[in-house]
Amino acid sequence: xxxxxxxxxxxxxxxxxxxxxxxxxxxxxxxxxxxxxxxxxxxxxxxxxxxxxxxxxxxxxxxxxxxxxxxxxxxxxxxxxxxxxxxxxxxxxxxxxxxxxxxxxxxxxxxxxxxxxxxxxxxxxxxxxxxxxxxxxxxxxxxxxxxxxxxxxxxxxxxxxxxxxxxxxxxxxxxxxxxxxxxxxxxxxxxxxxxxxxxxxxxxxxxxxxxxxxxxxxxxxxxxxxxxxxxxxxxxxxxxxxxxxxxxxxxxxxxxxxxxxxxxxxxxxxxxxxxxxxxxxxxxxxxxxxxxxxxxx
Amino acid sequence: xxxxxxxxxxxxxxxxxxxxxxxxxxxxxxxxxxxxxxxxxxxxxxxxxxxxxxxxxxxxxxxxxxxxxxxxxxxxxxxxxxxxxxxxxxxxxxxxxxxxxxxxxxxxxxxxxxxxxxxxxxxxxxxxxxxxxxxxxxxxxxxxxxxxxxxxxxxxxxxxxxxxxxxxxxxxxxxxxxxxxxxxxxxxxxxxxxxxxxxxxxxxxxxxxxxxxxxxxxxxxxxxxxxxxxxxxxxxxxxxxxxxxxxxxxxxxxxxxxxxxxxxxxxxxxxxxxxxxxxxxxxxxxxxxxxxxxxxxxxxxxxxxxxxxxxxxxxxxxxxxxxxxxxxxxxxxxxxxxxxxxxxxxxxxxxxxxxxxxxxxxxxxxxxxxxxxxxxxx
Numbered sequence: 001x002x003x004x005x006x007x008x009x010x011x012x013x014x015x016x017x018x019x020x021x022x023x024x025x026x027x028x029x030x031x032x033x034x035x036x037x038x039x040x041x042x043x044x045x046x047x048x049x050x051x052x053x054x055x056x057x058x059x060x061x062x063x064x065x066x067x068x069x070x071x072x073x074x075x076x077x078x079x080x081x082x083x084x085x086x087x088x089x090x091x092x093x094x095x096x097x098x099x100x101x102x103x104x105x106x107x108x109x110x111x112x113x114x115x116x117x118x119x120x121x122x123x124x125x126x127x128x129x130x131x132x133x134x135x136x137x138x139x140x141x142x143x144x145x146x147x148x149x150x151x152x153x154x155x156x157x158x159x160x161x162x163x164x165x166x167x168x169x170x171x172x173x174x175x176x177x178x179x180x181x182x183x184x185x186x187x188x189x190x191x192x193x194x195x196x197x198x199x200x201x202x203x204x205x206x207x208x209x210x211x212x213x214x215x216x217x218x219x220x221x222x223x224x225x226x227x228x229x230x231x232x233x234x235x236x237x238x239x240x241x242x243x244x245x246x247x248x249x250x251x252x253x254x255x256x257x258x259x260x261x262x263x264x265x266x267x268x269x270x271x272x273x274x275x276x277x278x279x280x281x282x283x284x285x286x287x288x289x290x291x292x293x294x295x296x297x
Numbered sequence: 298x299x300x301x302x303x304x305x306x307x308x309x310x311x312x313x314x315x316x317x318x319x320x321x322x323x324x325x326x327x328x329x330x331x332x333x334x335x336x337x338x339x340x341x342x343x344x345x346x347x348x349x350x351x352x353x354x355x356x357x358x359x360x361x362x363x364x365x366x367x368x369x370x371x372x373x374x375x376x377x378x379x380x381x382x383x384x385x386x387x388x389x390x391x392x393x394x395x396x397x398x399x400x401x402x403x404x405x406x407x408x409x410x411x412x413x414x415x416x417x418x419x420x421x422x423x424x425x426x427x428x429x430x431x432x433x434x435x436x437x438x439x440x441x442x443x444x445x446x447x448x449x450x451x452x453x454x455x456x457x458x459x460x461x462x463x464x465x466x467x468x469x470x471x472x473x474x475x476x477x478x479x480x481x482x483x484x485x486x487x488x489x490x491x492x493x494x495x496x497x498x499x500x501x502x503x504x505x506x507x508x509x510x511x512x513x514x515x516x517x518x519x520x521x522x523x524x525x526x527x528x529x530x531x532x533x534x535x536x537x538x539x540x541x542x543x544x545x546x547x548x549x550x551x552x553x554x555x556x557x558x559x560x561x562x563x564x565x566x567x568x569x570x571x572x573x574x575x576x577x578x579x580x581x582x583x584x585x586x587x588x589x590x591x592x593x594x595x596x597x598x599x600x601x602x603x604x605x606x607x608x609x610x611x612x613x614x615x616x617x618x619x620x621x622x623x624x625x626x627x628x629x630x631x632x633x634x635x636x637x638x639x640x641x642x643x644x645x646x647x648x649x650x651x652x653x654x655x656x657x658x659x660x661x662x663x664x665x666x667x668x669x670x671x672x673x674x675x
Contacts, residue, residue: 203453204405214390
């Protein structure tokens with residue numbers, strides 16, 4: 001009898017601990033997501049704020065979005081908005097070109113790493129991850145110095161002085177995007193049965209035909225996914241762009257940063273919200289493509 | 298004009314591995330006739346798949362020559378060889394439909410689309426899988442994918458079809474059915490099949506000839522009957538079916554191809570000498586199949602060989618019945634002869650009298666025809 005009472009006490013205690021534990025487990029993600037999303041939610045909220053001030057929310061409006069839209073349509077032109085849209089166009093241009101170059105190069109590297117047999121492959125494989133892990137600021141400064149050195153050499157040889165601009169931003173974006181594309185495509189290649197290429201060979205397809213008819217269609221979801229990731233990273237990048245851009249070639253994040261020194265306009269909130277939605281959609285598609293089963297493509 | 302489809306002439310294949318060299322194929326020579334069903338049999342890692350890949354052109358031999366229909370294959374890539382492969386895991390293109398898979402090889406040859414569609418349909422009918430052309434491979438069962446892989450290769454009408462453990466991934470029942478079907482199909486199309494398997498039963502039931510491989514070497518090439526009844530090495534005898542090995546010393550070599558072997562307990566038996574037996578060999582082993590061994594008791598005299606066979610051609614030893622095991626069609630007896638030497642004998646359960654009267658612990662005699670036992674290097 002005594003024994004069973006003690007057991008009941010212990011069991012009751014355990015039950016309370018379990019309850020507290022499960023409540024804690026339940027609250028933990030709520031807090032985590034709150035911290036993750038609260039600042040962004042505030043940004044989104046204020047992009048719909050009627051007042052120019054971020055001090056209080058005075059009412060719902062779409063006029064900041066409307067301003068941007070009007071500017072795109074060319075109806076009404078506020079000077080600051082026009083600069084901002086110019087920066088956005090720069091972002092799209094840099095992103096598109098950098099993505100195109102890094103997708104081709106990254107896919108080629110992934111293929112070489114997965115299929116090639118050569119010395120130092122493991123070292124090169126490790127180096128591929130470097131841009132992903134080294135601090136962005138380190139990469140930014142190194143690129144800035146690198147471009148300066150190159151320009152000095154060019155000046156020395158040709159006598160012509162070069163300046164940073166789209167070409168430097170694009171080159172910088174390509175350097176970090178290559179790694180991301182290569183990693184995503186490699187994951188896809190690793191899933192692919194290498195005998196499929198042998199089967200194509202066996203059925204009379206030469207290496208060129210084998211690549212375009214078998215390998216490429218099978219890794220295409222990985223390539224698209226890598227490209228979307230590269231485009232998003234390019235669109236979002238601030239640090240590296242900041243260190244490698246020249247006059248008149250600011251991308252949107254760099255422009256927004258410059259603007260913050262003065263004031264945060266509601267248009268900035270609106271365009272930031274648009275960028276965030278765009279990035280989220282791109283990453284969503286990218287993840288969906290990666291998730292597709294390689295054996296069922 | 299040669300009648301051989303595939304000739305392997307002293308093929309060697311070395312692989313680099315971790316600084317060292319591994320010899321996967323070790324001086325293999327064999328000629329495979331037109332229309333033959335030829336099995337490469339051996340345990341995993343014996344070099345059978347590498348041999349197949351060398352013929353297919355996926356690997357290049359380190360030394361030696363491969364001829365297909367009399368034409369040397371040096372420098373000819375896989376996509377120009379008149380051979381096609383059925384892969385172990387089928388390797389169907391997952392992004393193409395079944396029909397597109399089968400048409401792939403035809404389109405590479407430049408066959409017109411309409412003609413390719415027609416041929417693909419015929420190929421699917423040949424493997425008894427009509428009407429699945431529009432499906433994707435992953436929508437088919439393993440057995441169906443196997444048939445599609447077969448159709449994809451056969452539609453090319455290759456000189457030689459290479460099959461790499463094609464039934465390995467199927468369950469037992471399906472595998473049995475496919476064995477008969479494959480054999481029938483091969484007879485119909487008349488294409489030379491080179492069939493890699495580690496399943497000795499599969500090789501024996503399907504192949505016209507079998508090559509047994511181990512550690513890169515081709516140990517014996519022959520018909521299933523030759524391989525089973527006259528294994529030339531210890532490995533072959535051991536790998537194919539169940540075999541008793543009795544260690545002994547070769548005391549006499551007769552001119553008739555028979556020799557006398559003294560067993561450890563001093564008794565002497567005569568058995569056929571294997572062709573491969575070393576000329577100086579004295580420490581040997583006698584191999585005998587369990588179903589070739591008879592058991593006699595005073596109640597059951599060895600009448601099985603009565604009449605025609607001279608009793609002098611029968612080996613007979615005293616034995617103690619140690620164990621018996623009922624295994625359906627047969628009963629498996631473990632018998633002790635001399636000290637420590639055990640033999641396994643299998644008697645069919647048809648002969649109820651003989652099987653049922655035997656008791657564990659009983660003293661019996663074991664006997665066999667001398668021509669059923671082979672003397673091999675130990």
